[in-house]
Amino acid sequence: MVAMIRPRRKLALARVYGLLEPGPVVLLATAHRGRSNVMAMSWLTMLEFEPPLVGCVVSGRNFSFELLRRSRECVIAIPEARLARQVAAAGNRSGRAGDKFAAVGLTPVPATKVGAPLVGECAANLECRVADTRMVNRYNFFVLEVVAAWIDPRVREPRTLHHRGRGRFMVAGPTVALPSRMR
Amino acid sequence: MVAMIRPRRKLALARVYGLLEPGPVVLLATAHRGRSNVMAMSWLTMLEFEPPLVGCVVSGRNFSFELLRRSRECVIAIPEARLARQVAAAGNRSGRAGDKFAAVGLTPVPATKVGAPLVGECAANLECRVADTRMVNRYNFFVLEVVAAWIDPRVREPRTLHHRGRGRFMVAGPTVALPSRMR
Incomplete structure (x- = not known):
């Protein structure tokens, strides 16, 4: 299947947590001085609801790492299962050698508030600025503030990928509602 | 359905990341000076493979928060979808008033290396010690080291819950394997 550039609509920043809290594999897009890159990432968590902070x-x-540290900006893009091959490819090769967007078949699209590109084929894109680098030396842990959020308005509950390790991905199943006061 | 205490077997610490990387809702069990508690938690991430560090x-x-900060120990337990009611209940009430294990219908089971209890009904339990509290003041962010890990040996790929917000939970779907060098 040929992946398609998605339509997109702004999402209120207060709702960003609902995209990341389920724990999907994401793509991290970065750019600095004419170089860009995209990698697969699973080690992230919400740190604050609003303004949304992500670690x-x-x-x-x-x-x-270099592009993020130098530019202090990035985009977190959330792929659905239909992009599984591209996600695995992005996780398997380094962007140091050349244009990884082209190599894995993903489309960089200009963002609005950061220099890093959106990933056109993804169900959601979060424009981020680096907010705190104090945990980078010890844990390679960056604190990001989400400054703009985009979703494909046709997708209510994205069919995300969740990495179990060694190339095995759980695909999001059905959603159930429970009486909950969890925000 | 009455939830059952699971059999358990030790899991190698190097394999812990595969339990948490998919992003499940977990239960955090704590104990200090005769008081214990269990809460639902979704804001966590791996920080290191081995020894496994979790933020x-x-x-x-x-x-x-008080029990964790004072005891510097906890258990991260991973519930499957069959425990959805108990997970929602654990997220909806405070343990300050009384014994939340009993109130929500979960069974504390003695751990081996920490004072906090395992959650008997869960598919996996991770005994943890607090390793770093420097991010607690700013982000309420604790770094934990997993010192012992237990799984129900009958469960290869747990059917976990993933919180989408406001009491909506995605239930883990099928697993797909992709050619991947991601560890």
Whole structure:
């Protein structure tokens, strides 16, 4: 299946947590001085509802680490299961050698508030600025503030991928509603 | 359905990440000076493979925050979808008033290396010690080291719950394997 550029609509920042709290594999898009990159990432968590803060681990061995640290901006994009091949490909090769967007078949689309690109084929895109680097030396842990959020308005509950390790991905199943006061 | 105490077998610490990386809702069990508690938690991430380090946010408004900060120990338990009611109940009430294990119908089971209890009905239990509290003041973010891990050996890929917000939970769907060098 050929992946398609998705339509997009702004999402209120207070609703961002609902995209990341289920724990999907995401793509981290970065750009700095004419170089860009996209990598797969699973080690991230919400830290605050609003303004939305996200903490994520980017290994110092990754090319994205340099682009993120230098530009202090990125995009977190949320792929659905139909992009499984592209996600695995993004996780399997380094962007140091050349244009990984082209190599894995994903489309960079200009963002509005950051220099890093949106990933056109993804169900959601979060424009982020680095807010705190104090945990980078010890844990490669960046604190990001989400400054703009985009979703494909046709997708209410994205069929996300969730990495079980060693290339095995759980695909999001059905959603159930329970009486809950959890925000 | 009456929930049952699960059999359990030790899991190698190097494999812990595969339980948490998919992003399930977990239960955080704590104990200190004769008081214990269990809460639902979704804001957590792996920080290191081995020894496994986990970062998690526990709000200062939660009774568990006090028990965790004082005891410096906890158990992260991973419930499957059959425990959805108990998970929602654990997320909806405070443990300050009384024994929340009993109130929500979960069974504390003695752990081996920490004072906090395992949750008997869960598919996996991770005994943890607090390893770093430097991010607690700013983000309520605790760094935990997993010191012992237990799984129900009958469960290869737990049918976990993933919180989409406001009491809506995605239930883990099928697993797909992709060619991947992601660890």
